[in-house]
Amino acid sequence: MNSTILLNIFRFVLLVLAQVLIFNTLNFMDFINPMVYVIFFYWYPLKSNRALFMVVSFLLGFIIDVFSDTLALNAIASLTVAYARPVIMRFCFGVNYEFQNFSFKNTTKIQRVTFLALLILIHHLLFFSLEILSIAHFLLILKKVFATGIVTLILCTLFSSLFSPKSE
Amino acid sequence: MQRIINFILRYRNAFLYCFLALISLVMTVRSHSYHQSRFFNSSKWISGSIYASGADVSSYFGLREENRRLVGENEYLRKLLFNLENDSVQPLDSSMVSYEVISAKLIKNSFVSPRNYLTIDKGRNQGVKQDMGVITSQGILGIVENVSNNFSTVQSILNSKSNINAKIKDTNYFGSLIWTSQDYTMAQLIDIPRLVPLVVGDTIVTGGMSSIFPENIPIGTIKKYDLNESKSFYNIDVELFNDMANIKNVYLIENKNRKEIEELEAKTTNE
Structure with missing residues (x-):
């Protein structure tokens, strides 16, 4: 139990640093800055106190906001992802998710990628619509959501297979 | 219950x-309508020092290019100096000059979001104050927004809240320089009346109406222009001189007379 907490604190700090120092300065194709810290919500223990998870996610987003001067955009997007995670999990993994001994080991690759993609979609949709906050720029929002989302998804999938929590 | x-x-x-x-x-x-939060911004000690150590590493990659740019600027300044017509001694007494310049290094750049803020490695201890103008050797960059002890944040001209007094070089037609959040190589100049003769390629510089920037700091050149909806003013696309994606060294300009100007303006509007 203790090692899980330590591991998550470690991840938290590392993801903030990676996001702020590396991925926010990528500017791939002049406008794509992938938000890889979304993988935190994928890695966070599945059976956990939901309220604590929400507070931690809010803090994660908020700290990244302070660094990148986008006050509370990342925070609200992360908070919503954390709040919606159980619903998304039920959607992706079906009734299996209800069982006590459920873990990523007994899910298929497709299910996990769908789960990750949905987390990213919700996060980016909220982030960019609030960042631009104008219906007139609807197409710009969609363009940013999909372009950034796809790059984030590719990077997150890579990371999740590189640093899988319990590799056999 | x-x-x-x-x-x-x-x-x-x-x-x-x-x-x-x-x-x-x-x-x-x-954050959409008011100033940047005073308590939560990247000029704070912890975020500032993390950015500074990150910039320490990455600044080595562009040293050659940066040196070339600085030598080019020195060359230009020397040319100005040698060709000064009257060799009367300029006052060096710091109480006599009206503009003070501080150099700083950019430790966080941003040009993708609709409201871009930059972070620099000088703060209150080095004499930086709110509302100082920030320029590079090529042109205008932004205005200091928040200051902490050793770092400051700068509201970039690539910010939907930015509004800077600008004019067409060698004329007295003033307008406002804004940014419509589309392209980081381009800013927009509005409120230039339609009777002004415009040519693509004309230079846009800062106007003398603001107490933040001195007059005639280069901004960019006219790329294209058309009339706005009311057909009485131009909307001008200005191609910026600065490559906003690649900035290392910046200069902060302090107008010594700013306080006096502001006090006078406040007094005038009160009456």
């Missing part, structure tokens, strides 16, 4: 969500 408590306990996650979401929503909406 028991039922109310049970109700709250049952939906405590939803309540927590609403509470935190409300906080962040208020901050988001505020």
Whole structure:
């Protein structure tokens, strides 16, 4: 139990640093800055106190906001992802998710990628619509959501297979 | 009463969500219309030092290019100096000059979001104050927004809240330089009346109307122009001289007379 907490604190700090120092300065194709810290919500223990998870996610987003001067955009997007995670999990993994001994080991690759993609979609949709906050720029929002989302998804999938929590 | 408590306990996650979401929503909406938050911004000690150590590493990659640029600027300044017509001694007494210049290094750049803020490695201890103008050797960059002890944040001209007095070089036609959040190589000049003769390629410089920037700091050149909806003013696309994606060294300009100008203006509007 203790090692899980330590591991998550470690991840938290590392993801903030990676996001702020590396991925926010990528500017791939002049406008794509992938938000890889979304993988935190994928890695966070599945059976956990939901309220604590929400507070931690809010803090994660908020700290990244302070660094990148986008006050509370990342925070609200992360908070919503954390709040919606159980619903998304039920959607992706079906009734299996209800069982006590459920873990990523007994899910298929497709299910996990769908789960990750949905987390990213919700996060980016909220982030960019609030960042631009104008219906007139609807197409710009969609363009940013999909372009950034796809790059984030590719990077997150890579990371999740590189640093899988319990590799056999 | 028991039922109310049970109700709250049952939906405590939803309540927590609403509470935190409300906080962040208020901050988001505020950031769209008001100034940057004074307490939560990247000029603070911890974020500033992390950015500074990151910039320490990455600054080595562009040293050659940066040196070339600085030598080019020195060359230009020397040319100006040698060709000075009257060799009367310029006052070096610091109380006599009206503009003071501080150099700084950019430690965080941003040009992708609609409201871009930059972070620099000089702060209150080095004499940086709010509302100082920030330029590079090529042109205008932004205005200092928040200052901490050793770092400051700069509101870039690539910010939908930015509004800078600008004019067409060698004329007295003034307009406002804004940014419509589309392209980081381009800013927009508005409020130039339609009777002004414009040519693509004309240079745009800062106007003398603001107490932040001195007059005639280069901004960019006219790329294209057309009339706005009311057909009485031009909307001009200005191609910026600065490559906003690649900035290392910046200069901060302090107008010594700014306080006096502001006091005078405040007095005039009060009456």
